[in-house]
Every structure is written in C-alpha cells, then in structure tokens.
Amino acid sequence: MATTTKVYGLKKPSLTDIYNIMDFNNNFDKIDDVLNTKTEIEDIGTLNGTESVFNTQTSPGFYKGIWNNPSMKQKGDFTLFVFDVSSANTAEGTQETKVMQALFHENQVLIRLGVLGVPVNWSNFSPIATMSNLSNVEQKIGNLSDLATITKTNIVAVINELIPSISNKADKVTNGGFIAGGAEAGGTGNISIGEGIGSTGEYGVVIGSGAEGAKEVVAIGHGATAGANKSIAIGYLTESSAQNAVQICEGSNSESESLQFRNYKIVRHDNTDDEYYLNDVGRLSRLYTANKTNAVEAVNELYNKSDNDKSLLQTEISEQNNSLIMLIQMLANTGLNIVPLLEMMGNTITVIHDTETTSYQYSDSNNPDNPLKGIVYAPNLETVATRSIDDNSGMTAIIMPKVRVISNQAFWASHNLKTVFIPNGCTSLAANAFSMCGNLTNIYIDNVEETFEDIVTGSNLPNVNVTYLRK
Structure with a gap:
C-alpha cells in the first residue's frame, strides 16, 4: 500500500504496487514548486543594532547574522525577512518599492515598513509591532475574544465595524460644545442637535430641524427660534423674540420678562416693588379684601x-x-x-x-x-x-x-x-x-x-x- 513523505507529501508506492506514471509526475510537480520558492539565506555578518540591520538590508530576501551591541543588551543570532509590499510613483516620477521587514531575535519580533533602496526614508516609518514576548503583547492589547464587537479575531476588522456605528452618533465636539445631526457650528459651549440648525449664540441649547438661537437661550422644536438673549422657545414654529421671554407651543412672544403658553401670558409689570402677577388677574396687593396674597382665599x-x-x-x-x-x-x-x-x-x-x-x-x-x-x-x-x-x-x-x-x-x-x-x-x-x-x-x-x-x-x-x- 502506498504512503506519503512527511514534509511535502510525495507519494511512495510499496514494493507490491504497480508503478503509476501519474504519481511520478505529481511528485515532481510538488518538488518543482518547492524548489521554485526556495531562497538562499544570506549571512550579513555581525551588526551593532536593530537600525543597522533595517537600514542596510532593504532588498527582498532572507538574511541572518549576529548582534553584538552590549549597550543595547542585544547579542546573538538574528533572522531578517524583507518582503516586497507594493510600488508607488514618487514625486520624481520613479518607481519606489515599499517593503516590510520582519526581524526575529530570541523572543523579540520587530516589524516595520520602508522604501526599498532609500535608507533615509526609514526615519518616516516606525515599527508597527515590537514584542518582547507574546504574553506581554496580550496583556497590552487584551484578549480579542472579550471584544463586544461581532468581530473578535482581527483588530482592523473590529475598527472597521465600529466606524459606521460611531458615524451614526455624535458628529463632533467643538468650542467646548456639542454638535450633531448636521447642525452648523455654534458658539462657545453651544449644544446644537438637528439638521439645518443655525445656532451661533454662546452657551445655548438648540434642538430640532431648522431651530435657531441667540446667546444663552433654549430653542427646542422644528423651526423654534429663541431670537433674543436669555429667551426660551419650545414647540413647533414657536418664536421668542424678546430678551428674558418664554414662548411655549405655537405663537410668538415679543414681550420681555414674560411667559406665554400659546396666547395666555404671564407678565412682570412693575419693576419698582418687584411684584409679579398675571396680566389678566392684576396685582393681588391691590385687593380690597383682607386676604391679599391668594386669589382663591x-x-x-x-x-x-x-x-x-x-x-x-x-x-x-x-x-x-x-x-x-x-x-x-x-x-x-x-x-x-x-x-x-x-x-x-x-x-x-x-x-x-x-x-x-x-x-x-x-x-x-x-x-x-x-x-x-x-x-x-x-x-x-x-x-x-x-x-x-x-x-x-x-x-x-x-x-x-x-x-x-x-x-x-x-x-x-x-x-x-x-x-x-x-x-x-x-x-x-x-x-x-x-x-x-x-x-x-x-x-x-x-x-x-x-x-x-x-x-x-x-x-x-x-x-x-x-x-x-x-x-
């Protein structure tokens, strides 16, 4: 009965098998493929440090050598792999080949990107992975299986999964405030949420499509406008156009220091004695009754x-x-x-x-x-x-x-x-x-x-x- 070789799986007929020319051809195809990928490992001798290895050997291939740099506490055999990643046109119109280098030394693995044949450009690329040991890396990264995302096996895929979710949330934080939902930029400390909001006042809160606000105002509702400082407008197309005025539900309030619910208005009339009263009730202090503090009484x-x-x-x-x-x-x-x-x-x-x-x-x-x-x-x-x-x-x-x-x-x-x-x-x-x-x-x-x-x-x-x- 035929068996196979341990490394490349070449088929070996037994002494009692009838020889099959197809088995022979298949075995040689496998040997040819392996030999085609084989590259000689070049010995680059003794070097003083990591940068010496990276900056000297930038051509694709396999390299080995010895580190001997006591100050860096790096000594012993190393293996370097240089891979051709991609090519790009430079400003001068020449082709430059970007490469990735993987350096193995004892329990260290260092990987970085560079440009083939241009050692000076390596300063623009930092190592994308530096590991003293795998357990240390896991402590810094964490266990991928504990990720809350659907993807748990690849950091890049995890980040790509998060991007659409994040884009559907807050647009940005700016000027110490918060802007979301397509709102225009607001003043310092302003909160604007909703498409087409044109709030430019400072420290205001404007929520709803088309709402607008001045300084230190609150405008909530589609088309609500708090047009004067320290005013409040709540409801569809409400408008509060006077300072310290409040308008709730449809309608407009242009009288300062007043609160209006639709057309029912509470107004401060007298500033001299600091009395507040309903416009259609009158000043309680002017009652002829003994009780002047409560209309019901x-x-x-x-x-x-x-x-x-x-x-x-x-x-x-x-x-x-x-x-x-x-x-x-x-x-x-x-x-x-x-x-x-x-x-x-x-x-x-x-x-x-x-x-x-x-x-x-x-x-x-x-x-x-x-x-x-x-x-x-x-x-x-x-x-x-x-x-x-x-x-x-x-x-x-x-x-x-x-x-x-x-x-x-x-x-x-x-x-x-x-x-x-x-x-x-x-x-x-x-x-x-x-x-x-x-x-x-x-x-x-x-x-x-x-x-x-x-x-x-x-x-x-x-x-x-x-x-x-x-x-």
Whole structure:
C-alpha cells in the first residue's frame, strides 16, 4: 500500500504496487514548486543594532547574522525577512518599492515598513509591532475574544465595524460644545442637535430641524427660534423674540420678562416693588379684601360675606314680596282690575276671561299662536281642567283670584312658569297639577301652613319655595 513523505507529501508506492506514471509526475510537480520558492539565506555578518540591520538590508530576501551591541543588551543570532509590499510613483516620477521587514531575535519580533533602496526614508516609518514576548503583547492589547464587537479575531476588522456605528452618533465636539445631526457650528459651549440648525449664540441649547438661537437661550422644536438673549422657545414654529421671554407651543412672544403658553401670558409689570402677577388677574396687593396674597382665599372671603349678606337680603325681600303679593291678591279678591298696577311695575300682562278651561286649550303643541305671555291675570277663572294650560312656554306667572278647582296636570310642562298664586277660596288642588314645570320656584298660597302640602312631592318640584300667606 502506498504512503506519503512527511514534509511535502510525495507519494511512495510499496514494493507490491504497480508503478503509476501519474504519481511520478505529481511528485515532481510538488518538488518543482518547492524548489521554485526556495531562497538562499544570506549571512550579513555581525551588526551593532536593530537600525543597522533595517537600514542596510532593504532588498527582498532572507538574511541572518549576529548582534553584538552590549549597550543595547542585544547579542546573538538574528533572522531578517524583507518582503516586497507594493510600488508607488514618487514625486520624481520613479518607481519606489515599499517593503516590510520582519526581524526575529530570541523572543523579540520587530516589524516595520520602508522604501526599498532609500535608507533615509526609514526615519518616516516606525515599527508597527515590537514584542518582547507574546504574553506581554496580550496583556497590552487584551484578549480579542472579550471584544463586544461581532468581530473578535482581527483588530482592523473590529475598527472597521465600529466606524459606521460611531458615524451614526455624535458628529463632533467643538468650542467646548456639542454638535450633531448636521447642525452648523455654534458658539462657545453651544449644544446644537438637528439638521439645518443655525445656532451661533454662546452657551445655548438648540434642538430640532431648522431651530435657531441667540446667546444663552433654549430653542427646542422644528423651526423654534429663541431670537433674543436669555429667551426660551419650545414647540413647533414657536418664536421668542424678546430678551428674558418664554414662548411655549405655537405663537410668538415679543414681550420681555414674560411667559406665554400659546396666547395666555404671564407678565412682570412693575419693576419698582418687584411684584409679579398675571396680566389678566392684576396685582393681588391691590385687593380690597383682607386676604391679599391668594386669589382663591380672597374670592372665598367675598363669597362668605356675600352669602351672609344674601341671607339677610333674601329675608328682607321675602318679607317685602309677601306684603306686595298679599296686597295684589287682596286687590284681586276685591274684583279690582289689577292690570294697570302690574303694568306700572313693568310686567307683560295677558288677561283671559274664561271661567273654565278645556283640555289643551292653551297648549303650544295644539295652538302655535298661544296668547298666554308674561303674567297671566284670570279674574273669572274658577276651574282649570286637566292639561288645559299644557306645554306652555310664554307664561311666567298666573293670578287666579276666584279659582276653586285645579285638576291633574293642569299646568303640565309649562316650562317658563315661575310663580303661581293660589287664593284662599281654592278647595281642590291636585298634587300633580304642576308636573314637569321645571322652572317653578315660588308658589304663594293664601292659606295656613300645610294646606296642599303634597303639591311639592306630587309634582316633583324639589327646588320650589312654598309661601303661606296666612298665620
């Protein structure tokens, strides 16, 4: 059975194999390739130091020699490899070949680039690797497998991976400030983030496409402009054009020392006593109330005072009204025509002469030209039939000095009825006579207390005030 040689893998047939001419040819092809790459190692003798080796031998090839430089503590055999890297045109138009040299000496490896045949140019190239031992290099570089990048086996590939990531982040730091996202250069200590920002002021903060700012300002939002020193503009196309002015959300604020949210503005008006107040509220110190430091407490103080005064006033008005109502009722009971009196008091008067009404007679739904308006005076009316004054919107009060019977839902859904007078002669008042009269606030009954007491609950009148005119 055939075997192969250890170094070059030449095929060796056994004594029992049939000789194959292809095996022979393949073996000689391999030998020819190896011999073609073989280069004699030139012995360059004893040299004093690293630079002696690098500067003397710059032609491609393999070299060996001895170092003997006690001051550099370099002594012993070395091997030098010089490789042709590339060629480039010089300024003089000649070809220069760039080479790489790799020097091996004991546990040292030095590598540097240079130009073939021009030793003086070596001063422009520093060694790209200097290692006393591999473990020392790993301590300085670190373990590549610990890299956070995807690439972990090649430093160049790692750097190339990082470049796109870095380019997508901050553009640059300049003038002690920060510029990113295509913003133009700003002043000292300025922060500008966003495409097309034209902030030139110092120590400002400008964020958003097209935003602009002056000195010591804040402009945030697309097209926001803080045009004067120490101003603030926040929001789409906001503008703060006066010094120490603040504009939030759309709009413009050109009044210094003011804050405006849209069109609602807080302004400092008086510089003499250093008071600040809302433009539409006024100076709290000028309040007539005892409390001058808080608008809510001042209003509460007024409310409590007015509430107390209102109670006294209501009592006085109620007493006067009762007297006036009793006078009107008494005049009506005598049969006297009270219309002129009511008109003198500034009221709209409607007079009806019915003694008895019929169902839906005065209903807006059945009678679009319903005549009942204002105060209704019915001097002869004795019976109000069921839903006869129904769904009425014009009547505000009714005086019926002779009424005796008021039937179920007689005044149903008379929406604007506010005042009703029930005379002493009324003997029958249905509990639900005023159902759905939502604005009825006063019922005056010329009788003693608790007469027709179910009228409030029966008609569902939670806000009505029932006044009895007799003691």
